[in-house]
Amino acid sequence: MKVAVAGLGYVGLSVAVLLAQGNDVHALDVVPGKVDAVNRGESPIRDAEIERFLAEAASGGRRLSLVATTDPEEAYAGAEYVVVATPTNYDPERNFFDTSAVEAAMDAVRAVNEDAWIVVKSTVPVGYTERVRAERGDERIIFSPEFLREGHALYDNLHPSRIVVGAPKGDAEAVEAAGRFAALLEEGADPAERSRQNPDGTVGIPKLVLGPTEAEAVKLFANTYLALRVAYFNELDTYCEARGLSTADVIRGVCLEPRIGSHYNNPSFGYGGYCLPKDTKQLLANYKDVPQSLISAIVESNRTRKDHVADEVLRRVNELVYRGVPAPTVGVYRLTMKSGSDNFRASSVQGIMKRVKAKGVPVVVYEPTLDAPEFFGSEVTHDLASFKSRCDLIVANRWSDELVDVAAKVYTRDLFRRD
Ligand SMILES: NC(=O)c1ccc[n+]([C@@H]2O[C@H](COP(=O)([O-])OP(=O)(O)OC[C@H]3O[C@@H](n4cnc5c(N)ncnc54)[C@H](O)[C@@H]3O)[C@@H](O)[C@H]2O)c1
Known part of the structure; x- marks a missing residue:
């Protein structure tokens, strides 16, 4: 056929x-x-x-x-x-x-x-x-x-x-x-x-x-549930980070409950990628004239999470200034959402980058799959060694063993080292 x-x-x-x-x-x-x-x-x-x-x-x-x-x-x-x-x-x-x-x-x-x-x-x-x-x-x-x-x-x-x-x-x-x-x-x-x-x-x-409308709803509700789960563990992490608790210990303890499960629970800078941000917003738009509070909270929570992560980055930049680094450079290690991906459409680290740059902090991007000298006005490099030496703080949505030698200057919330 x-x-x-x-x-x-x-x-x-x-x-x-x-x-x-x-x-x-x-x-x-x-x-x-x-x-x-x-x-x-x-x-x-x-x-x-x-x-x-x-x-x-x-x-x-x-x-x-x-x-x-x-x-x-x-x-x-x-x-x-x-x-x-x-x-x-x-x-x-x-x-x-x-x-x-x-x-x-x-x-x-x-x-x-x-x-x-x-x-x-x-x-x-x-x-x-x-x-x-x-x-x-x-x-x-x-x-x-x-x-x-x-x-x-x-x-x-x-x-x-x-x-x-x-x-x-x-x-x-x-x-x-x-x-x-x-x-x-x-x-x-x-x-x-x-x-x-x-x-x-x-x-x-x-x-x-x-029915076609039910099938369309299945798609948007499934993705919004996934976004909800990411947002939930990210807010748990925001709380633990703000109060000085071990997020990993709390997540392990929470997720041993079989109805919750120890999967899809690794904190990140926010849900991102091509589908979850747009599909949650579309479902929210479909709720017009139908009461809801959870769907808008999921969308809002992702913004709040990026604000929090950007604040944590800026706090570290300020600490560097107090310690005598006059104009710290922030490095973004990979624009991609997940390790092993070549796609950075709507990746959450871009939201962090935007917020940090808005405060006048210079940002350099290491992204080997991006064949362009700049990304939204920030220099792009393919030279990992010079990236590591030039950047005073490196933000990574997902950890990579490539960063082992500069671990002390890496900020990530990838606690379980998996997607
Ligand atoms: N990427 C995912 O993980 C995923 C998962 C489930 C559903 N979806 C949905 O599937 C759709 C496609 O997503 P994708 O990730 O494959 O997109 P994509 O951007 O990777 O691919 C879309 C392709 O369509 C081509 N195209 C654009 N206009 C065209 C036209 N008029 N005729 C023929 N080709 C045309 C583009 O050149 C591109 O190659 C989207 O609606 C997305 O929400 C994506």
Whole structure:
């Protein structure tokens, strides 16, 4: 079967590779460099499984039917499903996601293919699919939330926690298409997942076909829960730091309660990355006219956390001044959110940088994946040795053993040394 994918980012490329194991996949991106990389068997993003699958396919060691293109006709004509995985950035002026890239992809699909099922994998506002179906008079649009983690994009699709597809309950054809799409994703998953035991006693990958609005809500509520958990342990850490308690001891003691669990509890400078900041704000916007206090508290808590971390950095800068360092330089060790990532979209350390620079403190950035001399007016260096010697204080959202020799000047809240 011919399947097309619009967008070769984390979501689009991982879904394209997953489905190319058993289908004829044509993937389109508007950036020619990404298309060329995929056709050479190279991943334009850092992801161990995608890199491995593409390299094995290029050397003939793995069967993948995947062609990338910038030509909508070549990609979309004759496709039975078109998966749309284009960006949905949060627009602070409209207080809503900018879904124009999703609609641009839908227009390009319909210009050459009226019959394809368009499966929106981009994260969209709650109610979006029902609205565009009505506005466009197009009943062949369904929605499937994506739950992958950056850096483990293909791994998470090979081992999915669950597969969710949304189609209107009263539209039997759409529900049937949603079920077939869920089966396609399942077929691409690691075969061992079909016999796995789930904590709720079921066997295999849980597959849910929901209404599209419920499926959209699942995505935003799941990410907001993750943000809540990060924000919770960060506020716990803020308290312990302010009162001189050992955060690590408190977290260990709290998390041995099995209902809480000793996972996803490592303090950081704040939740960040592409999805959690924008998805929490979008869910908050969706609450318009519905009572809530928790969702806005989660969004606010992340700001409060960054203010606190920036204050701690500035306190250390002032101490250096008292100790005779005339104009201390602050070093930002990596702009990325997680170790092993090549992506720093909306990373929390940028919020710290902004606050520290606003007080007139010079900042130097060590970011080997950034090929530019400056980042928002701050010098970028790839020379770790000179970075270490020039900076009086180094802030690191995530610890790295590269910093062992300068540990005394590092400020981090990465207490458990894991993501
Ligand atoms: N990154 C994640 O961890 C993640 C997880 C779940 C859901 N999502 C959601 O999935 C969507 C995509 O995220 P991503 O991280 O893959 O984004 P990305 O920025 O990595 O990739 C998007 C790709 O779409 C391309 N593109 C833009 N306009 C296009 C068009 N009109 N036609 C075809 N391609 C076009 C871009 O060039 C880019 O390569 C977003 O809505 C995001 O919220 C992302």
